[in-house]
Amino acid sequence: MTCAEFQEVLPYIIEGGGNADEEEHLKSCQACSGLVSDLKYIAEQARSLVPMVDPSPRVWEGIQSSLEREGLVRPARGMGRFPAPVAVIPRRSATTKYLAAAAALLLVAVGLLMYSGTRKEAATQPVTARSSEVVPVVAALDDDDQQLLQQVADHAPAARAAYADSLATVNAYITDARNAVAKDPADHQARAHLRSAYDQKSMLYQMALARSLR
Amino acid sequence: MTQAKKIIAPGLSEAEAIDRAKRGDAESFEALYGLHKRRVYSLCLRMTGNTAEAEDLTQEAFLQLYRKIATFRGESAFSTWLHRLTVNVVLMRLRKKGLPEVSLEETMEPQQEDGPKRDIGARDDVLAGSIDRINLERAIESLPPGYRIIFVLHDIEGYEHNEIAEMMGCSIGNSKSQLHKARMKLRDLLTLSRAEKAGRR
Numbered sequence: 001m002t003c004a005e006f007q008e009v010l011p012y013i014i015e016g017g018g019n020a021d022e023e024e025h026l027k028s029c030q031a032c033s034g035l036v037s038d039l040k041y042i043a044e045q046a047r048s049l050v051p052m053v054d055p056s057p058r059v060w061e062g063i064q065s066s067l068e069r070e071g072l073v074r075p076a077r078g079m080g081r082f083p084a085p086v087a088v089i090p091r092r093s094a095t096t097k098y099l100a101a102a103a104a105l106l107l108v109a110v111g112l113l114m115y116s117g118t119r120k121e122a123a124t125q126p127v128t129a130r131s132s133e134v135v136p137v138v139a140a141l142d143d144d145d146q147q148l149l150q151q152v153a154d155h156a157p158a159a160r161a162a163y164a165d166s167l168a169t170v171n172a173y174i175t176d177a178r179n180a181v182a183k184d185p186a187d188h189q190a191r192a193h194l195r196s197a198y199d200q201k202s203m204l205y206q207m208a209l210a211r212s213l214r
Numbered sequence: 215m216t217q218a219k220k221i222i223a224p225g226l227s228e229a230e231a232i233d234r235a236k237r238g239d240a241e242s243f244e245a246l247y248g249l250h251k252r253r254v255y256s257l258c259l260r261m262t263g264n265t266a267e268a269e270d271l272t273q274e275a276f277l278q279l280y281r282k283i284a285t286f287r288g289e290s291a292f293s294t295w296l297h298r299l300t301v302n303v304v305l306m307r308l309r310k311k312g313l314p315e316v317s318l319e320e321t322m323e324p325q326q327e328d329g330p331k332r333d334i335g336a337r338d339d340v341l342a343g344s345i346d347r348i349n350l351e352r353a354i355e356s357l358p359p360g361y362r363i364i365f366v367l368h369d370i371e372g373y374e375h376n377e378i379a380e381m382m383g384c385s386i387g388n389s390k391s392q393l394h395k396a397r398m399k400l401r402d403l404l405t406l407s408r409a410e411k412a413g414r415r
Contacts, residue, residue, distance in 0.1 A: 011394030041341050045350055046369035048347070058269070
């Protein structure tokens with residue numbers, strides 16, 4: 001078999017292998033084996049390419065506008081009492097350990113960010129006002145929280161600590177947001193934070209209950 | 215404040231975000247966008263080679279996703295479903311523009327192109343170990359559109375030839391042939407780039 005003949009069929013055999021003649025030529029011909037090696041190397045390198053670039057923010061802005069225009073999104077939820085936890089049908093998902101650790105890490109980051117934000121705000125207030133509004137960094141777990149943790153402990157003892165951390169952090173977040181709203185009821189951002197915090201706590205409850213229903 | 219809100223959203227599991235998005239929850243839409251925007255945009259950018267076009271297509275892909283999300287039943291992974299939707303959006307746009315997605319038939323005789331014949335016995339060394347990802351990305355960008363699309367779909371995104379053939383409306387043999395040409399072209403570009411670097415030293 002000549003190199004020309006081999007390279008004629010190469011597109012069709014490079015992945016699955018060729019017949020005996022073709023394989024024999026590949027073994028014995030340095031030029032063709034070098035070519036195949038290069039092409040496979042290029043394909044292998046391509047497989048390792050990862051998405052590196054984000055679209056500009058205007059892409060999301062455009063999507064948001066269209067979603068609202070088409071009525072595909074519900075209007076933002078208004079203030080309301082803390083939503084009762086709802087049992088959800090368990091779904092297949094990543095391991096609880098990963099979910100709890102990921103949620104805890106994110107909540108710690110959020111809690112710290114929020115706490116540092118409100119502390120910065122408090123620092124601009126007169127000293128007399130600030131001294132009466134000191135809040136604990138981490139809020140206590142209430143009776144509902146303790147019950148939930150007991151349920152988690154009964155079904156997934158290893159996950160209890162992660163849920164406890166997450167609940168403590170989101171409670172601290174709620175405390176901070178409540179205080180911010182109390183200081184200024186017209187503070188829309190603080191209200192939005194409080195809503196988000198309650199949503200997050202609600203999600204934690206749902207995740208924990210879904211786990212215990214499995 | 216907005217930054218804090220965005221950090222919270224990813225804490226939502228994907229399955230829950232999908233479920234909420236089906237009910238029109240705005241935060242869940244945003245969470246899904248945050249999770250998948252990079253991959254969708256990168257796919258559009260690699261297939262089109264144009265930033266503005268890629269952004270436009272990214273927007274269109276997500277809008278189609280949100281319009282159709284109620285039909286997602288979980289038979290495949292969500293990312294797979296979204297990925298396929300994105301490819302279809304790009305291909306449809308290319309067809310509308312009348313761009314040659316690929317030379318679907320062998321319209322040229324092999325010897326009229328930069329073909330393998332020129333490489334017979336001419337090369338002393340191989341590429342292995344000498345390509346960096348930046349050079350490869352640049353080389354891919356400079357491929358002719360038809361070659362680039364097949365290469366992106368097969369070697370980067372992992373579609374099989376039978377899937378590509380179905381999407382592109384061509385034969386499996388043609389998909390293999392075009393992929394081979396794309397790889398050969400990249401080989402030339404990367405070898406040239408390496409030689410240029412060596413010459414500058």
